Amino acid sequence: MADQPPLRLGVNIDHVATVRNARGGAYPDPLRAAKIAEEAGADGITAHLREDRRHISDADIDGLMEVLSVPLNFEMAATDEMQAIALRHKPHAVCIVPEKREERTTEGGLEVAKDENRLAHFIAPLRDAGCRVSIFIAADKRQIEAANRIGAEVIELHTGAYCDFHAEGHFDKRDDELERLRDMSAFAHSLGLEVHAGHGLTYDTVAPVSALPEVRELNIGHFLIGEAIFRGLEPAIREMRNIMDGARLGR
Numbered sequence: 001m002a003d004q005p006p007l008r009l010g011v012n013i014d015h016v017a018t019v020r021n022a023r024g025g026a027y028p029d030p031l032r033a034a035k036i037a038e039e040a041g042a043d044g045i046t047a048h049l050r051e052d053r054r055h056i057s058d059a060d061i062d063g064l065m066e067v068l069s070v071p072l073n074f075e076m077a078a079t080d081e082m083q084a085i086a087l088r089h090k091p092h093a094v095c096i097v098p099e100k101r102e103e104r105t106t107e108g109g110l111e112v113a114k115d116e117n118r119l120a121h122f123i124a125p126l127r128d129a130g131c132r133v134s135i136f137i138a139a140d141k142r143q144i145e146a147a148n149r150i151g152a153e154v155i156e157l158h159t160g161a162y163c164d165f166h167a168e169g170h171f172d173k174r175d176d177e178l179e180r181l182r183d184m185s186a187f188a189h190s191l192g193l194e195v196h197a198g199h200g201l202t203y204d205t206v207a208p209v210s211a212l213p214e215v216r217e218l219n220i221g222h223f224l225i226g227e228a229i230f231r232g233l234e235p236a237i238r239e240m241r242n243i244m245d246g247a248r249l250g251r
């Protein structure tokens, strides 16, 4: 275990903006949260500029590009509007995610296999602009193969079902999902893809995913922002970092 490559933590600050937008003001500031996350050991910051701007705003992305000392992973839907914003900023990374206005949070992964030709043309200029392109998908062989064919360098496996089964106490189904994540991360790695994972991860669910040898980065947000209410953002992130590192080292 000890010779595994380091596991990066991307802290998603979307839901600092959710709290800010609840009152329509400027507090709490997602940029301040991002700087605290940097101090706490985040290897990157993730922000999802949704079409409906329910949390992260265009100004937040402008500000993050100005103030961050760690890479920005810009999550976006595969739309012309978002592509233009990404090409204007040229963030370190873009992650293409599915989006439905009526959803409460990201449901499922991007259906790459049904939209290969359009997505291949959509991500090409992003890669040409130097952005590392990631595709947010379910742990599904067909989607992984399609993501590889369209030229993505990275896939991010959706861990929502694994986390939900854990929270609901359906531990057999949880373990089946974890097995799927294990198999599909190894399969994606065998194709030469870099493997990330995220969505719904908590202190109780992060260790087994951290121990998957091919996983290089975890993106975690909602739980950390919630936990920050009780213990502060820096301690919340440091605890997540400790659990990830311990699992990686087989402790």
Ligand SMILES: CC(=O)[C@@H](O)[C@H](O)COP(=O)(O)O
Pocket: 012, 014, 048, 055, 075, 097, 104, 105, 106, 136, 198, 199, 221, 222
């Ligand atoms: C793609 C993903 O899993 C997260 O970035 C998630 O999108 C956070 O934003 P929402 O909670 O608005 O879905």
Ligand SMILES: NCC(=O)COP(=O)(O)O
Pocket: 012, 046, 136, 156, 197, 198, 199, 200, 201, 219, 220, 221, 222, 223
């Ligand atoms: N891509 C996953 C992410 O950025 C954070 O998801 P969550 O921890 O907020 O569910």
